[in-house]
Structures are given as C-alpha cells and as structure tokens.
Amino acid sequence: MYEQNTADVAPYIDPTTLIKNPHEQFGALRARTPVIQLADSQFMALRAVDAVALLSDPRMRQVDGSDFVRLMGVPNGVASRLLTDFFLFSNGDTHRTKRGLFSRTFSHGRVRDMQPRIRATADRIVAELPRGQSFDFVDAIAARLPAEMIAAILGLPASHADFFRPRVYDLSRIVEPLYPHHHHDRIEAAAADLYDYVESELRARFATPKDDLLSTLVYDWWKNREMSFQSLVHQVLGLIVAGADTTRTAFAILVALLLGHQEQWAALKADTSLLPGAVAEGIRFEPSVGSVGRFATEAVEIGGVTVPAGAMVRISTISIMRDPELYANPDRFDICRTDHPKLNPAFGLGPHRCLGEILARMEMQEGLSALIAAAPDIQLESMPTMIGFGGIRQITPMITRIG
Known part of the structure; x- marks a missing residue:
C-alpha cells in the first residue's frame, strides 16, 4: 500500500538521479508521492491508480508540438518543425486528419494479414545471423526486423533500412524527458537527412507511381490537399521513427530477459501459445517507452498534489508497470x-x-517464433542495459551466440 501523502506540492527530483536504477528510484518515490517535479512546468506521475484517469481526463490533452518545443527548449530547425507538425503531437480534427492517413493500414485486420510477411522477414533475418561466433543481437536482428517491416509497409526496399536506422536512433532522442541539448547537432542532422530522404521518395512517386502505400499517400494528398506537402513528409517521417525504434528496444530486452530466465525460455520453446504472454510481460517489465506525455489545460489534482495549468505531465510507464497496486509481485519477470x-x-x-x-506485438511474436524454430540454442553472453527513465529509451549492445 502507498504511504500517506501529506504534501500538496510535488517534490523536485534531480532527473540525473533517475538515470541509474530507475525501477528502484521510482519504487521508493512512488510510495511517498504520486507526482514528482523534474523542471519548471515538467512533472511526472508515478502511480498506476492515476494513470488511466490522467490519460482519459479531458483536461489533460495530448502535448501539442508547439507546446513541446517551447517547454523543452528545442532549437528552431528541421527537428522542431517535425515535432510541431507530426500527428502524434496534435489534437482534434488536425490529429484525426493526419493519423487517418495510416489508420486503415495499421488496423487489426490489415496487420493480421501481414503476419506471413512478418514471419518470412523474421525467418530470413534469423537465417542470416552468424553461427559459432558472438554478435550484437540488437543490431543483427532486433533493429532490422521492425525497420525492414516499416520499409515494406511503405513500399521502400529493405536495404533502405540500413540508411534510416541510425538516423532514427539519433532523432528519437528528441522526446527524452529533458531535451538533450548536447546531442542537438546530431538530432538536427538526422532530421534533415531523413526529411530529404522521405521527400525524395514521395516526389519519385509523382513521376512513377507504384503499387505501394507511399504512392497511395501521394495520390490522396494531390486529390484532397488537406495539408501541405511538407506536412505529408513529416507524417511519413514520424511514422518511420515510431515504427523503427521502440520495437527494436522492446524485442531485444524481451529476448535478453527470456535468455536470462532459462526456465521460462524452455517453457516458451515447449509451448508457443505462451508467445503473447511473453511479449506482454517484456513490455511490462522493461518498457521501451518510459513515459507518455500530456499537457494540463487547467490545474489538475493528482493524488492530492496540484499540477498547474500549462504544465507537461509525463505518466511514467516504468513506474506504473512495477506498481504493486496493479501487479502482483511486480519485480518478478x-x-x-x-x-x-x-x-x-x-x-x-x-x-x-x-x-x-x-x-509491434506481432513483430515480437514472430521474431521469437523464428528464433525458436531456427536458433533455439541461442545464448546470452552479455546482458544489455536499458538507458533512460522517460520518452523512448535506449539499449546497450546485447552480445549473443548461436552454436
């Protein structure tokens, strides 16, 4: 049970203290307070009991791109324009219009229809893994599967994933809880490279349409003109970032956890009906997205603590997923x-x-299935470390060996 909260303000916590051992840090903080303050107008909610309420509270809207850029101090440039325009950071009709470009493609039925293609991609990548020598699982398979699948969905060659993957990983740092100004030059360079790449691919579809999603997007844009061409580029670019990075980290840490719990890896190999549960548990135990952001349009009370209007509130998935009020034995995988x-x-x-x-769930399930079928003896030689306590988390190399 939570300790009694006696404070009516959120305690300030130096964010640098949360980088190492965030689970331990959040566990101690969660027992004492429902909310912490990270910086001016920057708060983080820690308790599961508040999560659903905050995510559905009409006073807590999705962080608008312009608000995000202002609160985080993102310098003007390609990256800030992407943040201001991408559908993830919009609301209302604007959000529905931009997200609607991709809604049918990512519907449950359409994704189910992709299952054979996802499995074939996973089988090919696993077959190409080295045997009898050590390799980094993150780069060799976890990064490739989601990146090559998002390329396939858009109609891009799988080989193009080698170009956009490293740039995606630099750009994704833009949503860290406190903007990494020391990394800004790399973020901006990655944003510029990716923007030019996506713009070039879309313009190529004007000249020579193909039977792919990018051509459909260009055709629909030309017919309706509900947004600028620059905005269309931003939506595709943002989708590539979202589709290529978070699943990479989630899949790698899931396999690391399974190989680190050999009895559960053995159980999964013996009974593949456990695959959905394994994926769900990996997402819970070490979420690749450390927080979900919202913007307070008016003062909101969270567990007795008042957050002022105009503040950004990050709901900590890392803390919520280990909250004993939501999960029994939450520190057990x-x-x-x-x-x-x-x-x-x-x-x-x-x-x-x-x-x-x-x-994302299907990519991880089919990736695990491919490993079980063709590399059941894979061994973990070096456990990776998850880095970050919010936004899109990073992962260190994960050294593995087959045979």
Whole structure:
C-alpha cells in the first residue's frame, strides 16, 4: 500500500538521479508521492491508480508540438518543425486528419494479414545471423526486423533500412524527458537527412507511381490537399521513427530477459501459445517507452498534489508497470502472469493510443517464433542495459551466440 501523502506540492527530483536504477528510484518515490517535479512546468506521475484517469481526463490533452518545443527548449530547425507538425503531437480534427492517413493500414485486420510477411522477414533475418561466433543481437536482428517491416509497409526496399536506422536512433532522442541539448547537432542532422530522404521518395512517386502505400499517400494528398506537402513528409517521417525504434528496444530486452530466465525460455520453446504472454510481460517489465506525455489545460489534482495549468505531465510507464497496486509481485519477470490490464497504459488510451501496437506485438511474436524454430540454442553472453527513465529509451549492445 502507498504511504500517506501529506504534501500538496510535488517534490523536485534531480532527473540525473533517475538515470541509474530507475525501477528502484521510482519504487521508493512512488510510495511517498504520486507526482514528482523534474523542471519548471515538467512533472511526472508515478502511480498506476492515476494513470488511466490522467490519460482519459479531458483536461489533460495530448502535448501539442508547439507546446513541446517551447517547454523543452528545442532549437528552431528541421527537428522542431517535425515535432510541431507530426500527428502524434496534435489534437482534434488536425490529429484525426493526419493519423487517418495510416489508420486503415495499421488496423487489426490489415496487420493480421501481414503476419506471413512478418514471419518470412523474421525467418530470413534469423537465417542470416552468424553461427559459432558472438554478435550484437540488437543490431543483427532486433533493429532490422521492425525497420525492414516499416520499409515494406511503405513500399521502400529493405536495404533502405540500413540508411534510416541510425538516423532514427539519433532523432528519437528528441522526446527524452529533458531535451538533450548536447546531442542537438546530431538530432538536427538526422532530421534533415531523413526529411530529404522521405521527400525524395514521395516526389519519385509523382513521376512513377507504384503499387505501394507511399504512392497511395501521394495520390490522396494531390486529390484532397488537406495539408501541405511538407506536412505529408513529416507524417511519413514520424511514422518511420515510431515504427523503427521502440520495437527494436522492446524485442531485444524481451529476448535478453527470456535468455536470462532459462526456465521460462524452455517453457516458451515447449509451448508457443505462451508467445503473447511473453511479449506482454517484456513490455511490462522493461518498457521501451518510459513515459507518455500530456499537457494540463487547467490545474489538475493528482493524488492530492496540484499540477498547474500549462504544465507537461509525463505518466511514467516504468513506474506504473512495477506498481504493486496493479501487479502482483511486480519485480518478478513471469511470462505466465494473468494480471495484465486489458489495455496497457504504455500504449496510451483513447484517440492517441499507439497506432502501431498490434504490429509491434506481432513483430515480437514472430521474431521469437523464428528464433525458436531456427536458433533455439541461442545464448546470452552479455546482458544489455536499458538507458533512460522517460520518452523512448535506449539499449546497450546485447552480445549473443548461436552454436
């Protein structure tokens, strides 16, 4: 149970103290307070009991891109324009119009139809893994599978994933809890390279349309003109970032956890009906997205603590997913647990729920299936470390060996 909260203000916590051992830090803080303050107008909610309410509270809207740029101090440039324009950082009709470009493609039925293609991609990548020598699992498979799938969905060659992957990883740092100004030059360079790449691919579809999603997007844009061409580029660019990075980290840490719990890896190999549960548990135990952001349009009380209007509130998925009020024995990795909520808060709720959730889950399931079929003896030689306590988290190399 939580300790009694006696304070009516959120305590300030130096964000640098949360970088190492965030689970331990959040566990101690969660027992004492429902909310912490990270900087001016920057707060983080820690308790599961508040998560659903905050994600569905009409006073807590999705952080608008212009608000995000202002609060985080993102310098003017390609990256800030992307943040201001991408559908993830918009609301109302603007959000519906921009997100609607991709809604049918990522519907449950459409993604289910992609399952054979996802499995074939996973089988090919696993077959190409080195045998009898050590390799970095993150680069060799975890990064490739989601990047090559998002390329395939858009109609891009799989080889192009080698170009955009490293740039995506630089650009994704733009949503860290405190903007990494020391990394800005790399963020801006990555944003510029990716913008030019996507613009070139879309313009190529004007000259020579293909039977692919990019051609459909260009055709629909030309016919309706509901947004600028620059905005169309931003939506595709943002989709590539979202589709290529978070699943990479989630899949790698899931496999690392399974290989670090050999009895559960053995159980999964013996009974593949456990695959969905294994994926769900990996997402819970070490979420690749450390927080979900909202903007307070008016003062909001969270567990007795008042957050002022105009503040950004990050709902900490890292803290929520280890909250004993939501999960039994939350610090235990257990692919057979049955207490997962129907809707995982890590993917958000309502109209902003993650567009690619079903695809991400399926990529991890089919990736695991491919490993079980062709590399069941894979061994973990070096456990990776998850870095970050909010936004899109990073992962260190994960050294593995087959045979």
